[in-house]
Amino acid sequence: MSFPYRSYALISRERIARNYRNVCAVVGADVAVAGVIKADAYGHGALEVARTLEAEGARWLAVSSVEEGVHLRENGITAPSILVMGGFLNYEIPALIEHRLTPAVHSLAEIGDLDRAGRLAGRTVPYHLKIDSGMGRLGTRATAGEIVAAVSGAAHAGFEGMMTHFASAADYTTPQTSQQLDFFHETLGKLTEAGVVPAYVHTSSTNAIGYGRRGGWHNLVRAGHALYGYVSPARGEAPRQLLEVKPALTWKAKILAIKDLPEGALVGYGGSFRAAAPMRIGVIGAGYADGVFHRLSNRGKVIADGKLASILGTISMDLTTVDLSHTAALAPGDDVTLLGEEGGVRLDAQQIAKIAGTISYNILCGIGARVHRVYT
Numbered sequence: 001m002s003f004p005y006r007s008y009a010l011i012s013r014e015r016i017a018r019n020y021r022n023v024c025a026v027v028g029a030d031v032a033v034a035g036v037i038k039a040d041a042y043g044h045g046a047l048e049v050a051r052t053l054e055a056e057g058a059r060w061l062a063v064s065s066v067e068e069g070v071h072l073r074e075n076g077i078t079a080p081s082i083l084v085m086g087g088f089l090n091y092e093i094p095a096l097i098e099h100r101l102t103p104a105v106h107s108l109a110e111i112g113d114l115d116r117a118g119r120l121a122g123r124t125v126p127y128h129l130k131i132d133s134g135m136g137r138l139g140t141r142a143t144a145g146e147i148v149a150a151v152s153g154a155a156h157a158g159f160e161g162m163m164t165h166f167a168s169a170a171d172y173t174t175p176q177t178s179q180q181l182d183f184f185h186e187t188l189g190k191l192t193e194a195g196v197v198p199a200y201v202h203t204s205s206t207n208a209i210g211y212g213r214r215g216g217w218h219n220l221v222r223a224g225h226a227l228y229g230y231v232s233p234a235r236g237e238a239p240r241q242l243l244e245v246k247p248a249l250t251w252k253a254k255i256l257a258i259k260d261l262p263e264g265a266l267v268g269y270g271g272s273f274r275a276a277a278p279m280r281i282g283v284i285g286a287g288y289a290d291g292v293f294h295r296l297s298n299r300g301k302v303i304a305d306g307k308l309a310s311i312l313g314t315i316s317m318d319l320t321t322v323d324l325s326h327t328a329a330l331a332p333g334d335d336v337t338l339l340g341e342e343g344g345v346r347l348d349a350q351q352i353a354k355i356a357g358t359i360s361y362n363i364l365c366g367i368g369a370r371v372h373r374v375y376t
C-alpha cells in the first residue's frame, strides 16, 4: 500500500485502540485511564486519536495546554473531562471555563484565580492540584495545612483531583519513585484527615503502569507513550513488563532519484561520506524539516526493499541519501520506510532514538507537520 505523498505516516487507529484496551485491562476496571494526546498525540494526530479513544469509551483525555484542549472541543470532542496538564496562565482562564477544560493547578494562588473567575461565570470550575513530590518541575510545594486552607476557601473552584508526576518510574536503580509516592501519600493523608478529599487521585503514566507500580495507580492513570506502542526500557532490576503494546505509526518517504556513484564520490553537505567502492544511492524526499534527525547523518538506517540501508552523508532539510547497493528492485516513486516494519525488518522509535542520541518520545513528536498523516 502506497500513497502519493513524498513523506507520509500511516497510523493505525485499530492499533491505538488495542493499546488503549490493553492499558485498561492491566490497571483493571476500578482505575480510569486518561488518554494523553498532548503534542498532537505524540505526532499521531490529536483529533483522530481523541475520536478513536472516545469510540472506545474513554471518559478522560489529557493535553498539555489550554490551546490544545480548545482545539479538541472546537472540533467536537465531548469527552467529559479534558485535563490540561501544563496548567494555565491568567489570560487563558476564560477559554478554560468556556470549553469545560479541567486544569492542573500548580500553585495555591491559581486556586484563588479560578475561584474568582468561577464566581463571575456563575460556575464551579473543577481543577486537579498537582503536588511537586520531588520532580522539581511543575506542582506546588505548599504544606498540607496551606493546601487545606486554600482549597476550603474557594467556593467556585472545585477540588476534583490530586496528582503528581514521577521523574524516574522506569529506573530501578534509584528509590526516587517510592520517595515521591511516600511524600505524595503523606500530603494526601493529611488532607483526608482534614476532610479535604479529592474524587480522583493520579500519579502514574506509562512506565509506572508498565512496570506495575500499583501503589501509584490510585483510581486514575495517565497513559501517553503506551497508546502509541512504547514503554521505556527499564534501568536496573525491573519487574516483568505488564503492557503489551505495539507501535501504531509507520513512516514512509518516496525515492526521488537513484544513481550509481563511482569510487571516491562524495555525498551531501560537507562531503562527509566518500564511496569506498562503486555504489548505488537513493535520494529520499524527507529531511530534517520532516523530522529525520540531523544526528542520524552517516549513522541512521532506513528500510529499503525489506533490508536495512545506511543513511549516507549529512541529512539535508528536505532530502536524505541512502545506500541502495543491495537492491535493483527500487525505482523513483517507490517508498522506503523511515520508521516501521517492512519485509520482516523493524525500525522503531526506540531504535532510532538510540542512534540519534535521544528518546523515542522525541522521535515521534519530531515527525514534521509536512508529513501527511494517513489513517487506516
Ligand SMILES: *Cc1c(COP(=O)(O)O)cnc(C)c1O
Binding pocket: 036, 038, 085, 165, 204, 205, 206, 207, 222, 223, 224, 225, 226
Ligand atoms: C506527558 C505526560 C504524561 C504521559 O506520559 P507517558 O510517559 O507518555 O505515558 C502523564 N502525565 C504528565 C503530567 C505528562 O506531562
